[in-house]
Amino acid sequence: MGKPDRLFRLLDALRRLPQPVTAARLAAEMEVSPRTLYRDMASLRAGGALIEGEAGLGYTLREDPALPPQMFTRLEVEALMLGLAEVRMAGDAALARAAEMAGAKIVASLPERVQRQAIHAAQEVYRFDRRVAPPHLGLLREAVWEERAVDLRYRDTAGQESARRIWPLSIVWLDRSLMLLAWCCLRQDFRRFKLESMAAVTVSDESFRPRRVALLREFHRQLRGG
Structure with missing residues (x-):
């Protein structure tokens, strides 16, 4: 393998692998000797790649406009x-x-x-039954990112309405609807809410940071189990 191809592969490995990534891991990934790996790392840095770390500590790639473009198949x-x-x-x-x-x-x-x-891709997308996104989708998306509790009125499958405060964890795109995975403060448990069945959606001042990731992981674990 020529050096240019090897440098592209090394750059791709730095982008893909959990960082900091050790020289030993990179050398194994590239199937080269540690000495070759160190020389290639120096070449990347000389070419403008911003790479922090050193041998024995591991390397971290910091993205920068000077880096060569990502190559896709x-x-x-x-x-x-x-x-x-x-x-x-x-x-x-x-x-x-x-x-x-x-x-x-x-x-x-x-x-x-x-x-x-x-x-000029070989495939295109067109939906005759194009779904109209609920008006509160953007608001819920921001609430998920900001980890803020949401107040809403919800109509269940029996047609009963109730006032809820929830901690929004993730929005799931299903075939015919959008589903919000959340912690329900009323039920003190995980719940799934259809966005189409929500009304009077407002974001509160209550923050549940930094619990979202742990809660979402546990919700996923329960979903896989059930």
């Missing part, structure tokens, strides 16, 4: 463009716009040959 490009197109079709206005901007940035960073693959 044709199938990876196809998957990216299909995924972004799906978000543009199904997401709310802000999310659809974000998908459009993300696609433009990805395409602009690719070499010309790969750009053509992205622009």
Whole structure:
């Protein structure tokens, strides 16, 4: 393998592997000797890659515009463009716009040959039964990120309405609906709420940071078990 290909592979390994990643792990990943690994690391740094750490401590790649563009296979490009197109079709206005901007940035960073693959992908997305995103989707998304409790009125499957305060954990896109995974303060348990059955949704001042990740992990564990 030539040195340019080896440097691209090393850069990709630094992006993929949990950091800091040791020289021994990188050398094994690259199937090269430690001495070659150290020389290649020096070449990446000389080329503009911002890499922190050293032998014995592990390396951490800090992304920077000076780095070479990420290289994707044709199938990876196809998957990216299909995924972004799906978000543009199904997401709310802000999310659809974000998908459009993300696609433009990805395409602009690719070499010309790969750009053509992205622009003229072999597959496209179009939904005749295009779903209209609930108006409170953006509000709930922000509440999830900010880890803030949400007050709402919810109509259950029997048609009964109740006032709830919940800790929103994750929004799940199902075939025909959107589902919010949450901790219900009323029931003191995990619950799944359909966004279409929510009304009067407001974000409160109550914060449940930093419990979201641990709660979501436990919810997923229970879902897998049941």
